[in-house]
Amino acid sequence: MISLIPYLVAELHALGVPKPKTWGGFWDIFGERLVDLLNVQEGERVFDIGTGGGSVLYPLTRRVGSSGQVIGVELCDHCAKATNAEIQRCKISNAEVYFMDARQAEFEDGSFDCITAGFIGWDDYFDFQKLEYKKPDDLMEAIRRLVKPNGRFGLSTWLKQEDLDWMYDFLTSHSIESKRNYTIESEEGWNIILSEHGFRTIRALKESVTYSYKSVDFWWKEMMDYDWVVNGENGKVISDSLKQEAYNAIQRCLTKEGEVPFRRDALIVTSILQD
Numbered sequence: 001m002i003s004l005i006p007y008l009v010a011e012l013h014a015l016g017v018p019k020p021k022t023w024g025g026f027w028d029i030f031g032e033r034l035v036d037l038l039n040v041q042e043g044e045r046v047f048d049i050g051t052g053g054g055s056v057l058y059p060l061t062r063r064v065g066s067s068g069q070v071i072g073v074e075l076c077d078h079c080a081k082a083t084n085a086e087i088q089r090c091k092i093s094n095a096e097v098y099f100m101d102a103r104q105a106e107f108e109d110g111s112f113d114c115i116t117a118g119f120i121g122w123d124d125y126f127d128f129q130k131l132e133y134k135k136p137d138d139l140m141e142a143i144r145r146l147v148k149p150n151g152r153f154g155l156s157t158w159l160k161q162e163d164l165d166w167m168y169d170f171l172t173s174h175s176i177e178s179k180r181n182y183t184i185e186s187e188e189g190w191n192i193i194l195s196e197h198g199f200r201t202i203r204a205l206k207e208s209v210t211y212s213y214k215s216v217d218f219w220w221k222e223m224m225d226y227d228w229v230v231n232g233e234n235g236k237v238i239s240d241s242l243k244q245e246a247y248n249a250i251q252r253c254l255t256k257e258g259e260v261p262f263r264r265d266a267l268i269v270t271s272i273l274q275d
């Protein structure tokens with residue numbers, strides 16, 4: 001069934017209700033998809049781990065409505081403050097973000113109907129190549145404790161980020177020892193993690209989004225926010241002449257509007273806690 005919510009939201013914004021600012025682009029598209037696939041219902045209480053710019057949290061607030069509640073948690077103080085400020089500015093009354101590690105969340109057992117985790121990354125805990133744990137998973141233990149029996153947990157994770165691959169290939173082709181900056185997680189790995197923690201009805205769906213950086217300058221600025229260089233500061237190694245080479249190399253990829261298009265592929269996984 002096609003959701004009417006994005007159309008109703010567009011109508012509300014046209015009527016002057018402020019639209020919360022997020023990180024935009026692919027974050028918002030994947031955030032909406034995660035909330036859709038988790039089938040969040042009016043009146044539910046939801047815990048959103050790693051709220052960031054709110055791309056999962058805002059669709060959740062619209063779904064649960066005034067009788068529901070969304071609690072977000074963030075390890076980044078600045079992100080929590082910025083998203084709380086947006087919540088206030090847009091007069092969203094059913095959400096709040098705490099500067100808190102989800103593993104230390106002091107809510108009672110079974111406090112939430114649903115838990116979401118958008119692009120948190122599980123590679124610290126789990127080796128998705130060897131399909132085995134590296135260390136005990138205290139984050140998944142916290143999730144299992146906080147969700148009600150028969151409650152749902154949904155997550156999104158990157159499969160491919162063409163923009164980061166482009167920069168990685170460019171830097172390594174110039175003999176700069178670089179980090180790839182993301183780990184590809186897999187459906188097989190997630191089946192193991194979730195079933196070991198008592199979740200069933202595990203469903204995984206691959207989704208792709210084509211995204212354009214509005215200009216070459218904007219693309220470069222976004223790329224330079226990543227910590228590429230293995231042993232040293234980006235600024236010292238990624239010189240102006242290298243930047244010029246990157247600008248020349250990207251020209252052949254541009255759209256006729258001068259935008260820089262890339263594709264991002266994600267895996268969205270939903271599951272239900274065994275009663």
Ligand SMILES: C[S@@+](CC[C@H](N)C(=O)[O-])C[C@H]1O[C@@H](n2cnc3c(N)ncnc32)[C@H](O)[C@@H]1O
Pocket residue numbers: 027028031049050051052053054055056073074075076079100101102103117118119120139
């Ligand atoms: C890549 S961002 C994604 C933001 C948002 N979920 C989305 O999908 O647009 C992941 C965020 O998770 C936060 N995070 C990671 N582990 C966390 C934890 N244990 N508790 C709270 N926040 C966490 C990070 O600080 C980061 O801002």
